[in-house]
Amino acid sequence: xxxxxxxxxxxxxxxxxxxxxxxxxxxxxxxxxxxxxxxxxxxxxxxxxxxxxxxxxxxxxxxxxxxxxxxxxxxxxxxxxxxxxxxxxxxxxxxxxxxxxxxxxxxxxxxxxxxxxxxxxxxxxxxxxxxxxxxxxxxxxxx
Amino acid sequence: xxxxxxxxxxxxxxxxxxxxxxxxxxxxxxxxxxxxxxxxxxxxxxxxxxxxxxxxxxxxxxxxxxxxxxxxxxxxxxxxxxxxxxxxxxxxxxxxxxxxxxxxxxxxxxxxxxxxxxxxxxxxxxxxxxxxxxxxxxxxxxx
DNA sequence: ACACTTAGTCAGTGCATCTGACCAAATACG
DNA sequence: CGTATTTGGTCAGATGCACTGACTAAGTGT
Numbered sequence: 196x197x198x199x200x201x202x203x204x205x206x207x208x209x210x211x212x213x214x215x216x217x218x219x220x221x222x223x224x225x226x227x228x229x230x231x232x233x234x235x236x237x238x239x240x241x242x243x244x245x246x247x248x249x250x251x252x253x254x255x256x257x258x259x260x261x262x263x264x265x266x267x268x269x270x271x272x273x274x275x276x277x278x279x280x281x282x283x284x285x286x287x288x289x290x291x292x293x294x295x296x297x298x299x300x301x302x303x304x305x306x307x308x309x310x311x312x313x314x315x316x317x318x319x320x321x322x323x324x325x326x327x328x329x330x331x332x333x334x335x336x337x338x
Numbered sequence: 339x340x341x342x343x344x345x346x347x348x349x350x351x352x353x354x355x356x357x358x359x360x361x362x363x364x365x366x367x368x369x370x371x372x373x374x375x376x377x378x379x380x381x382x383x384x385x386x387x388x389x390x391x392x393x394x395x396x397x398x399x400x401x402x403x404x405x406x407x408x409x410x411x412x413x414x415x416x417x418x419x420x421x422x423x424x425x426x427x428x429x430x431x432x433x434x435x436x437x438x439x440x441x442x443x444x445x446x447x448x449x450x451x452x453x454x455x456x457x458x459x460x461x462x463x464x465x466x467x468x469x470x471x472x473x474x475x476x477x478x479x480x481x
Numbered sequence: 482a483c484a485c486t487t488a489g490t491c492a493g494t495g496c497a498t499c500t501g502a503c504c505a506a507a508t509a510c511g
Numbered sequence: 512c513g514t515a516t517t518t519g520g521t522c523a524g525a526t527g528c529a530c531t532g533a534c535t536a537a538g539t540g541t
């Protein structure tokens with residue numbers, strides 16, 4: 196089906212690799228969290244974020260988002276607090292545990308990116324990020 | 339958790355977008371197949387491929403691979419034929435239906451990539467592919 | 482006030498993935 | 512040659528994540 200690998204596959208390979216790296220780092224540091232949970236949690240803002248917004252940004256249905264927030268809540272990563280401005284809504288906020296864990300994840304990402312930069316060269320890495328950022332303009336409904 | 343989006347997210351966004359595009363094109367053309375099935379099927383070689391190899395290349399366990407091949411077989415995409423050189427093994431081969439469908443998927447990919455090229459410029463696209471190909475060297479156990 | 486939209490939940494389903502246990506054929510080695 | 516190990520694949524069971532559909536409750540607009 197493919198002699199020249201399509202760009203999708205080329206994107207997927209390093210993505211998956213990075214995801215596994217971060218997941219492994221978190222596990223090793225004793226944090227029990229899944230990639231889907233991380234993906235959602237990444238989107239939680241400093242003042243808290245509504246479930247609907249979270250789900251939309253992570254490109255899942257609000258049901259799926261709700262399910263993930265349930266897991267995150269059980270794991271002590273987030274809390275749901277009432278939104279003072281809207282009685283229907285609740286804000287998902289990061290717990291202290293989550294705030295502690297963030298540097299661990301960030302360090303794993305940083306290390307992986309450093310390895311990539313070492314391989315591609317500083318300029319190559321910058322070009323890659325630039326191209327991807329531009330691509331985001333036409334592929335991310337949330338850009 | 340992120341002010342500057344990490345490279346993983348940047349990779350994921352266009353990947354997911356492309357996957358959705360291709361999936362939608364297949365669905366519209368009347369082909370009923372899932373992305374996971376496509377991912378596996380992509381790896382089937384012209385002479386057929388062993389389940390174990392498929393699973394390994396797609397980075398799933400052989401159990402998962404077997405499950406996906408079951409689905410593909412039910413959908414009439416592939417057949418399992420005995421491997422003449424090894425009585426334990428069976429080769430997964432593409433059916434005529436699959437061979438027909440490939441151009442549809444390829445056209446969808448080509449169109450999406452053309453849109454990307456229009457946005458990034460010919461040179462930008464070439465640089466992107468080049469960087470990703472180089473990255474594959476250190477992130478793909480199958481490079 | 483009444484209709485409509487928005488925030489979120491509940492119930493049910495299916496797909497993709499994993500681990501662990503297992504069998505049978507092929508290969509390696511003493 | 513015969514046993515031990517590796518390799519190809521399946522079965523059984525469980526979990527995670529995603530979906531659709533139907534619903535409640537609160538806010539919004541005319």
